[in-house]
Amino acid sequence: MSSQQSSFIIGIAGASGSGKTTLSERILQEIGPDSISMLPHDAYYHNQDHKPFEERLKVNYDHPSSLETELMIEHIQKLKAGEAVSVPVYDFVNHTRAKETNLVEPKPLILVEGILIFVEKRLRQLFDMKLFVDTDQDICFIRRLRRDLVERGRTMDSVVNQYLAMVRPAYLEFVEPSKRYADVIIPEGGLNQVASEMVIARLNSVLDG
Secondary structure, X not given: OOOOOOOEEEEEEEOXXXXXXXXXXXXXXXXXXXXXXXXXXXXXXXXXXXXXXXXXXXXXXOOHHHEOHHHHHHHHHHHHOOOOEEEEEEEOOOOXXXXXXXXXXXXXXXXXXXXXXXXXXXXXXXXXXXXEEEOOHHHHHHHHHHHHHHHXXXXXXXXXXXXXXXXXXXXXXXXXXXXXXXXXXXXXXXXXXXXHHHHHHHHHHHHHO
């Protein structure tokens, strides 16, 4: 990407388990990784090395305060200016940042994904296209349960308790109301073939200039 070009920023929001990642992966597959930089908001959870493990478990990871959104804003601005950035890697088993980081290069399209990315005004204003994936909450919970059991080493009781105490209240307070900022609302995310194809066609037109 030349220094004269400026990246086009796409934000994909929605509840945990709504299908944001499926939509992102479909866009990446259709357009190609050479044209897209990926920034997941959940890579920006605060580092918690200084806390005992038991204290890390008490953090509400569905609340905006759990994320270092200022760092994400800084990284998007740098990518848009043509600079590479070192994105944190979050360890969801140990509930803190890993030692390594991911180097993300600037590309014509920057895809930002996360449940809370439309909540913070300064972050929201960076997006050229805002997509909200809207999926029934029972489906979201089942997907989240499967993911946390298989990928993140959680127990069923811990997933259910976290959902009732933190995930659902945060969805109702922060995530669902942020839907009003979306340019396009996509039921079922990447499983919605018609909507996915429309988004991909629009992004291809951006690339074509």
